[in-house]
Every structure is written in structure tokens, then in C-alpha cells.
Amino acid sequence: MEEDKEDKIKEDKKEGSCAAAPDPPLSRKQKKSKRRCLRRKIERGAKEGGIKAVTKKRCSEAAQNPTKLPFSMKADMKKNATTSGWLGKKPSGPSDTEPRQYTLRELLDPNGGQAMSYVPWNGSTLHYVLDNEDRVCMVLAGRPRDPKWDELTKDAYSRLSLLRSQLEYDQKETNNRRGTFPTIAHGLSFGGGQKKPKHLSHGSDQKKEDLLEDVMNTKSIQRLCKFASSVYEACCKGCHDYIAETVETIRATDGSLRRPYDSKVGVYPCRSFNLGPHTVSFPHKDVGNLAQSWCSVTALGEYDHHLGGHLVLWDFKTVIQFPAGSTILLPSALFLHSNTSIQPGETRYSIIQYAAGGLFRWVENGCMTDKELGDKAEDNEDLEMTREALRKSRWEKAVDMYTKVKKLASLT
Numbered sequence: 001m002e003e004d005k006e007d008k009i010k011e012d013k014k015e016g017s018c019a020a021a022p023d024p025p026l027s028r029k030q031k032k033s034k035r036r037c038l039r040r041k042i043e044r045g046a047k048e049g050g051i052k053a054v055t056k057k058r059c060s061e062a063a064q065n066p067t068k069l070p071f072s073m074k075a076d077m078k079k080n081a082t083t084s085g086w087l088g089k090k091p092s093g094p095s096d097t098e099p100r101q102y103t104l105r106e107l108l109d110p111n112g113g114q115a116m117s118y119v120p121w122n123g124s125t126l127h128y129v130l131d132n133e134d135r136v137c138m139v140l141a142g143r144p145r146d147p148k149w150d151e152l153t154k155d156a157y158s159r160l161s162l163l164r165s166q167l168e169y170d171q172k173e174t175n176n177r178r179g180t181f182p183t184i185a186h187g188l189s190f191g192g193g194q195k196k197p198k199h200l201s202h203g204s205d206q207k208k209e210d211l212l213e214d215v216m217n218t219k220s221i222q223r224l225c226k227f228a229s230s231v232y233e234a235c236c237k238g239c240h241d242y243i244a245e246t247v248e249t250i251r252a253t254d255g256s257l258r259r260p261y262d263s264k265v266g267v268y269p270c271r272s273f274n275l276g277p278h279t280v281s282f283p284h285k286d287v288g289n290l291a292q293s294w295c296s297v298t299a300l301g302e303y304d305h306h307l308g309g310h311l312v313l314w315d316f317k318t319v320i321q322f323p324a325g326s327t328i329l330l331p332s333a334l335f336l337h338s339n340t341s342i343q344p345g346e347t348r349y350s351i352i353q354y355a356a357g358g359l360f361r362w363v364e365n366g367c368m369t370d371k372e373l374g375d376k377a378e379d380n381e382d383l384e385m386t387r388e389a390l391r392k393s394r395w396e397k398a399v400d401m402y403t404k405v406k407k408l409a410s411l412t
Contacts, residue, residue, distance in 0.1 A: 153224070
């Protein structure tokens with residue numbers, strides 16, 4: 001009994017020593033400062049669930065007038081993904097498109113064989129593209145309502161122009177299946193025989209590594225990247241969070257994969273800088289990306305967006321006006337896409353953000369390659385059955401990560 005009393009006394013003392021003292025009354029100056037901070041918080045948009053109030057309002061407004069396409073992500077796009085559901089499927093057989101640049105005129109010409117429809121997007125308004133079951137499968141993200149956004153995008157354009165002049169390129173970086181312009185990738189990767197995720201390497205070219213790190217520490221580049229990530233979170237939170245959780249799992253296995261700017265650029269683990277000066281892509285799919293994930297495309301440069309630089313969706317015979325300084329999110333592993341050519345003397349650069357499908361496969365395998373897991377499953381029938389069941393259900397689960405437009409319409 002005496003011991004119980006002593007313990008009680010000790011506990012009371014402990015609680016007493018931790019009790020918070022009452023807050024002292026605020027001075028007049030402190031009250032004024034508190035009101036000012038509160039006003040600024042309201043003006044910025046109070047955050048709820050990680051999404052700003054102003055963003056929720058824009059998302060709700062965009063749900064009133066979406067564009068609906070005649071296809072189903074679950075049924076029709078399944079054939080564009082690999083059987084495992086991780087990656088886009090490489091095209092097989094003859095193609096209706098040539099690996100070249102196309103002009104706006106030839107794509108819209110009703111007598112030219114394409115006769116595509118035209119979407120005169122202003123580059124500012126948030127706009128949804130839906131499948132026939134009302135899933136938001138693509139977003140014309142636009143730009144923030146920031147009066148200094150044009151200034152910021154011009155700074156990013158200047159920074160990438162400088163990077164272009166500072167680098168030396170190999171043949172693969174200047175002439176690839178996407179087009180004839182230099183492109184430099186930076187970030188987390190998995191593929192090409194790797195046994196675990198790592199940062200993309202540029203061999204012994206330390207200068208290139210240093211220059212890319214400098215670019216990633218540029219405020220304007222970080223803002224552009226973060227904006228795309230924020231729209232992703234608001235409009236497709238299921239996919240966004242899946243990427244965030246997977247990438248954090250990977251970085252937790254190897255601290256060297258973290259970078260000081262990770263939180264400043266958002267959820268995407270990798271990005272490519274297309275360094276123009278005439279970044280006009282051929283029709284292609286980015287089949288190495290996570291199949292259901294959106295990649296973000298941010299256009300930069302000095303070009304007349306009425307005449308060129310449009311985003312072309314070949315599967316849907318659609319051309320979308322794409323002004324510089326704006327961002328579009330699309331499932332680039334599934335949709336065949338390209339740009340229209342720009343005019344002589346104009347410039348166009350772009351920042352592409354994405355997530356390699358191999359990263360997610362590695363994590364689901366228990367941080368192992370397919371081969372390592374396969375070797376382990378040879379002597380474990382239950383593991384092999386579980387693996388096969390997951391493979392068969394993966395695409396349906398992937399598509400279920402998309403958001404229905406009705407949910408976005410209800411955001412307040």
C-alpha cells in the first residue's frame with residue numbers, strides 16, 4: 001500500500017511538472033500580428049486534407065464543364081498496359097502514324113486523312129477530360145492565379161536555355177524516338193538490369209550531374225514542379241498518394257536517394273528536361289512509366305500557341321492548344337501523343353515529370369526484382385499463387401485509384 005502511495009505521489013509530481021502554464025495576455029502589437037497572420041492564412045486558402053480551399057474551389061468549378069471521351073479506362077485501356085499492369089505496352093505491328101513532326105494544318109485538314117477535332121484551351125482554366133464512366137483520366141491543369149507566374153516561367157525558360165548551352169550531348173540524348181531535340185533525365189529510376197532503384201547516372205560526367213543539381217535547386221523550376229504535383233493530388237489523390245507512399249518506401253531503404261529539394265518539387269520521383277530549342281515530339285507513348293499514372297508536361301518558350309506546340313491525342317483524334325507556361329497531366333504510357341510543329345525562329349522547351357513503373361513493381365515484390373522473387377517463389381506454391389492473383393487484379397485496382405468527377409464537383 002505504501003508503495004502504491006509513493007507511486008501515486010511520484011505520478012502526481014510528474015504530471016504537475018508537465019502541466020502547461022497559462023498563456024500570458026497578448027500585447028496590442030502581438031494581437032495585431034496574430035490578426036495579420038490569420039488574414040494571410042485565409043487569403044492563401046486554409047488547408048484541409050492537404051488541399052487548399054482555393055484549389056478545391058477550382059476543382060469544383062472545373063467539374064461543371066468537362067470533356068468526355070468515348071472510351072473506358074478499365075476496359076479499353078487495359079490492352080495498352082502490360083499483362084502485369086505496371087507498364088505501358090510497346091506498340092506492335094504497323095502504325096498509322098509516322099515518326100515525324102506534324103503541322104496543325106495537316107492534322108485539322110478534313111481532306112488530309114486526319115480531320116482531328118480542336119480544343120482551343122486558354123492555358124489557364126482547369127479542365128477535366130473524362131472517360132465514359134466519368135473517371136477523370138486527364139487534366140488540363142493550366143497555371144496558378146499568380147500575377148508573377150509569367151515572370152517565373154520566363155525565369156525557368158532562361159534557366160533551361162542556359163543549361164542547354166552548358167551541356168554536351170551524346171547521340172541518344174539528341175536523337176531518340178520522341179524527337180530530334182536534346183533531353184536530359186534526372187531522378188529515381190529502375191530498369192536496364194538494375195537490382196534496386198537508384199538515381200539516374202550520367203556516367204563519369206560529374207559536370208552534368210552538378211549542373212542538373214543546380215537546376216533542381218532553382219526556385220522557378222521547383223515551383224513549376226510543385227504546381228503539377230499539387231494538381232495531381234487534388235484531382236487524382238489515389239494515384240498521387242500511391243506514388244508518394246512507394247517513393248518514401250524506396251528512400252527509406254537507402255538514405256542516399258534523398259535530396260534536400262524533394263519536398264519542394266512534389267511527388268514525382270523523376271523528370272526530363274527537353275532542351276529545345278524546338279521541342280516538338282513525334283507520336284509516342286512513354287511505356288516505361290507506371291501505366292495508370294499521369295505524367296506532367298509543362299511547356300516553356302516563345303512560340304505562337306495558336307499556330308503550333310499543341311498537344312495531339314492520336315487515339316482520340318484531338319488537338320489541344322497548349323500555351324507556354326501551362327501544364328497538362330495525362331497517362332502518357334497509355335495515350336499516343338505528340339506536339340504540332342512550331343514556326344521558324346520560335347523556341348519551345350518542356351519539363352516532363354513521371355514515375356517509372358519498375359519502382360512500384362520492386363516495392364510490391366518486397367524490395368526485390370522479378371527474378372529474385374521468381375527464384376523465391378519456385379519453392380513456395382502459396383507465394384506463386386498470390387503473385388499470380390495480384391497480377392490478374394492489378395489493372396482493376398490501378399484504375400480504381402482514379403477520381404470520379406462527381407467527387408471533385410462536391411469539393412468545397
